[in-house]
Amino acid sequence: MASSRRQYPFHLIEPKWQQAWEQQQAFRAFNPGESVPAEHPFAQRHGANAMTAGGKAPTKYYILDMFPYPSGAGLHVGHPEGYTATDILARYRRAGGFNVLHPMGWDSFGLPAEQYAVKTGQHPRVTTEANIANFTRQIKSLGFSYDWSRELATTDVEYFKWTQWIFLKLYNSWFNPETNKAEPIETLKYPEELQQSAADLQSAEVSSAINAPGSGDAACRLQVGSTLESARRAFVDSKRLAYVSEAPVNWCPELGTVLANEEVIDGKSEVGGFPVIRKPMRQWMLRITAYAEKLLADLDTIDWSDSLKEMQRNWIGRSEGAEVDFEVVGSSRCDDRTAQRAVPTSKIRVFTTRPDTLFGATYMVLAPEHRLVDEIVTEEQGEAVENYRAHTARKSDLERTELAKEKSGMFTGAYAINPVNGEKIPIWIADYVLASYGTGAIMAVPAHDTRDFAFAQKFNLPVIQVVQPNDAKTEWQVFTDDGTAVNSGFLNGLPTAVAKAKISAWLEEKGLGKKTINYKLRDWLFSRQRYWGEPFPIVWKKGPGGQPPYHEALPESALPLLPPTLEDYKPTAGGEPPLARAKDWLNLPDGSVRETNTMPQWAGSCWYYLRYTDAKNAQSFVGKAADSYWMASNGKAAGVDLYVGGTEHAVLHLLYARFWHKVLFDLGYVSTPEPFYKLVNQGLILGSDGQKMSKSRGNVVNPDDVLVEYGADAFRLYEMFMGPLQDTKPWNTQGVEGVYRFLGRVWRLFVDEKAETAFEQAEATTQEPGNQALLDLILLDGAITDADATPAQLKALHACIKKVTEDLDGMRFNTAISAMMVFVNEAMTWQAKPMSGMKTFLQLLAPFAPHIAEELWARLHSTFGQTAPSLAYAEWPKFDAALLVESEIELPVQVNGKFRETIKIAVDADNATIEAAAKASEKVQMFITGKAIKKVIIVPKRMVNLIVG
RNA sequence: GCCGGUGUGGCGAAAUGGCAGACGCACAGGACUUAAAAUCCUGGGACCUUAAAAAGUCGUGUGAGUUCGAGUCUCACCACCGGCACCA
Structure with a gap:
């Protein structure tokens, strides 16, 4: 599998450009009010005063990765998938003239470092810093265009000071x-x-x-x-x-x-x-x-x-219903404490989403922890109830879940009055009713609730039908959908929705209850x-x-x-x-x-995206100007323009961060109500066996190994070429080989073959493995000239510009790469290669494979005696639609909807001409001779369909 | 059980309702080479026929439907993946 010969000298090119970017701080983002050094490429494109008071600041684009927990295991190939996608887009937006904020940092509080500390006595900070150093090395080796001047870690004292500050708020x-x-x-x-x-x-x-x-x-x-x-x-x-x-x-x-x-x-x-x-x-x-x-x-x-x-909606779990009060009757075990209460607690409040089934309530259930249990329980049932409560209190959540199949409960001895019909119904306690949801008590309607039904069956409680399914064939027992009210007094004959409204109004009028909204979400x-x-x-x-x-x-x-x-x-x-x-x-x-507790790991990640916008601010967690520039509403977009990360944070981090952000917004500290406007989840990368990567399966791919063999550009390209970003897909090392070969073809498209051979020989004999000077032996292919491009060449190039641009806008990286492959495959056949077009192609390639693009870009300019402008800030090419217009097109012809032949015809041919040409086709003739043509369907520039009978 | 997503060659995948399988991998044949590697060229869904081809038939999880025409739209079902799960 190991390639014996490098496709191109990425091992020299990649470190060279990573150093160059770092030296000129090429990807440093400038804040409002900052003046930009004149030699910085940002200043060359936008002016040194673009960000100062009088300047015209370019539109911002904030593109963010979920920052990683720096584990001891280092990066795996799943991390750089999202990072590569965001880097490509960051570079694309920079070329598009945006002021791009693209930062990276560390979610560095966390359990593994602490567990290591418990074992060894090593301070977690030491472990954490070593891990961060390793992650930094790995991430930098991939050539991402992060603004490292904004790097932060949640464990930085200067950072968590503000986390604590937000807690105070x-x-x-x-x-x-x-x-x-x-x-x-x-x-x-x-x-x-x-x-x-x-x-x-x-x-x-x-x-x-x-x-x-x-x-x-x-x-x-x-x-x-x-x-x-x-x-x-x-x-x-x-x-x-x-x-x-x-x-x-x-x-x-x-x-x-x-x-x-x-x-x-x-x-x-x-x-x-x-x-x-x-x-x-x-x-x-x-x-x-x-x-x-x-x-x-x-x-x-x-x-x-x-x-x-x-997922977030489900987690929040909003449900509309009503609260209804039930009067308690029967004996009340009055101890000294309850006797003193001014108002005896003779009412039990329940929450129901189906107030229309109130006539079918045949018993009530309180959660075992409900605070009224002590007050209503009768003497005879006292011990049994106490035992049941003790029993459920000991259960873990796991046991409660596992035993869910079998309902359990205990009668309290007390009764309540059903407010709609005055019926006396027994009050039970059972752990299928949760203390923490609603009022911790329910009215049970066993006829139309599966849980109540199971409970009623087990304890022999009555079941009364109050909803008739609209479909007569449907069994009414355990029918939980909408239907028509029956056995329900003044609700009889009403459809469920109407019955709900009527009973709610009735309850409210009598002061027995009111409409209520409940949420599953807990504090x-x-x-x-x-x-x-x-x-x-x-x-x-x-x-x-x-x-x-x-x-x-x-x-x-x-x-x-x-x-x-x-x-x-x-x-x-x-x-x-x-x-x-x-x-x-x-x-x-x-x-x-x-206080001896500490905050959970989520605390730091709730606001790090804000700190990036003003990472060094010592006076405030984030400055007003920085917040309103980077998090501003650009039309409809608010907050971070694009946030990319894994689905595992769907309800944790993403809900917590939104919550903190909304509090900060309400208190006037930030300018937008939502933190992340657009969010994309990258899919999981599986091992080559199609299984989740894990140490125990031995299918983990280490990016370091891939980089040594194929280089960062090939690695980046492969991660994007595998398939749509959002999809789960397996890793295949041979696939890396494929894009690596593509980069080799790009290299050979530009480089003179003899010079390449000379370079290889020199490199084989040199004593210095990383000798950058050797790169000077590389000469460009003589076929690249400043001659004008032919129409065919222009067409190939502009088709590529169009496809790559549109695909980047839609985050379809895999098809963008395939468009570049198509272009290169064609360009390889060209005898003469126009320099201007070749440059344009490098601009398209640059976001994906920035190192090789920079190297060839620099060489192309110097070969023609030009000074190379910064590729990272060079204006993104525009395609010319006029160049893509065909004079003649191939039109598919169908007979009775079946494809038979393509015909060549002028684009602007009228329908009569098209029809005639279609009929004239030899192959089509075979299917239509001797038959009457009943109908001809012509979709301009698309197809012809001849219907014969 | 409920919610969401996905089903296309040997594999990763691509296709505004209009030539299914672009691009890439793996594979096969050829060129170059003493040879290999690398590179370059060619081929390739299945079936049927054939010496070979051409022609033909079938083909996007299954079954119906809409349409001149469906991978794409509608309905039902199956499988897999992810999430939630006594939330009244």
Whole structure:
């Protein structure tokens, strides 16, 4: 397989041009206000003052790759697929006259470096930096046109300082439902009872004022005897976009940390596949649910693939329905605590998407964790219910999922009244009802819900039909679609949609319920029990008079908050996060202690695209001018113009980043509501066996090896030639050989054969392997002259310009490359090669294979005594449609819709001429002689179809 | 189960409703060479017929439909890939 002879000296050309680009900082992007050095190619194209106050700044084009986690394994061939696509487009846009921002950086917090630290005691920063160095080397060897002056890593102190700063903004903001946006916490008004004096304070009233989701714990803290101050604090804390929750979380014992819902797959950790259990813990949460509606609605304003938008929609999970109150009857086990309540909790609120089936509700189910369970359970059922609750509490998510086939539950002994018909229905608890969705309680309509039906079957509960399928043949049992209401009193005969509207209005009128929208989206669990992450800029103060401690944010001036240096990176023996080991860091002089959790890896990636626009700003996370220039709305486009990365981030990174961006937008720190206008997912590259690449399968391809053998240009070209960017496709090393041969043909199209031989001989005998001077032995082919191109040559060239340009606009890299192959195949046959046309071809090739294009471009100019302008900034060629017009075309002729022959005919021939020519064709004659021609269909310039009978 | 996507030669793929398989890989034959490599040229969906060809028939997962004409549009189904999954 190894080629014994290089197709062309890429091993000299590629390092040469990579150095040249670096030396002149060719791909440095200039910010508004910057003056450009006169010798920089950007200045030569756009003027040195283009970016200064009076200058005419070119339109920006922000093209971004998802930055990688710098793992110890180094780059695999999947990374450069996206990077090559974006690089080609970045170079294409630069040639098109745009000011292109194309940066690269590192998502460098993360678990592997920490696990290595736990094992070896090596500081994660050391590992991380070594890995970044390796990634940098690999990425640079591919000749990408990144602006390295903007390089950043999420682990940089100067970067995570601002990550912490954004956290403070979240902490110090609340979502105002009236203005429908986030606002500084200062605009939050206390409810009336908290404006009064402490003496008037009734804890029950305060509880009722606090109804934000996830605020149950805050309410718990409001015991009788709270001071006004702590009550107010609890109220404010319950509204913050970053808040503390004591709810059950996904705890992964193996990883020693909690995980976000999104990081748990089938009850196992996404990383490592370890079991995850539910465990109540104190955690930091971000109130992403406040943005559910905006995150959903704004999907319509951005250009992402349908499948990706759909994934986000499903994850947000909006559903419209109604909340209905059911009165509880029967005995209530009143202990001292509940007896004191001013208003007995005699109502159970449920959420349903099918209020039209209310007449069919034959029982109710509460989640086992529902807070009313204790109050309604009867004496006789007390123990059984308690046992059931204990049993489900022990279950992990995995067990809950695995046991889902078999429903379980327990009768509480209590009954509720169905508000529409006064029927008494039993109240059960069951773990198929989730505490965290809706109200944590449902009305069960077993006739028209598969889960309720299964439950009713198991526990012998009645099933009443209330919807009649419109198709009479359909069985009504477990019919969950729309139909017509039956056995439903005043709803009878109404189609489902109408019945829903009518019952909703009726409920609202009677004060029994109201229309409601629910979301599957949960708040984002934002803390991790790890070392290698951003520490929270939070301290815990001692509560006055023996009250529980409360949290307080550090001032911005205290940022960055650095993590302490540790000897041992393991969690403490008591299960505290590793930061708790650093006693002098942990404990502050005034007796307060620092938060020991750290932020998840997603934090840093939520805003890195903003930092790139102003990477060195020491005053602000991003400057106003930089933000509004690079993230500006260009007509409809807003934010990053093109973002390319893998689908694995469809709901994690891409949802979190949109959320942060919207908060920053609401608070006035950024100028656009969405971060990424167009998003494209590159497909997976499989091993040559068609399997996912993995070490265990031994099918991993290392780019370094490919580069040694074929060079960066061939590697880039192959990655793009394999197929459409979005598709999953297998790697085939012989395919690399194919594009490598193509580059060899390009080389031989330009280079004199004898000079090539002389070069090879000299290289074989030289002592210096990388001797650049040898390249001077290369002379161009004498057939390249400054003579005019022939019409045929111009046609071939302009067809190529047209195809490559259109395909680049549509991101069809594979067909663009094939168009260049067609051109080269034809040009190889030319006796005389016109210099101007050859130059133009190099411009087309340059985005794909920049090194060989630069080398030949430079040689072409110097051979003809010209100074070569920068290829990277040379104006993209335009095609001349007039040159592509044919005087005569081949027209396919069909008889009865079957292709029979092509005829040559003038383009502008009229229909009569075409018909005559078609009939005259010898082959066509065979099929039409002796038959009557019934009809002739002529599509100009397309085809002729003769219908005979 | 629900949602989204994909099915075209030996392989990667290409085709505004109009000549299916461009371009490339692998393969076969030839030229060059003492020979090989590299390079250059030629061939190539299947079937049928033939000494060879020409001609012909079939052919884009399966089955229907729309149309003068369908890989492309519509409906039903099958397979594979990705996502979600007790969300009321």
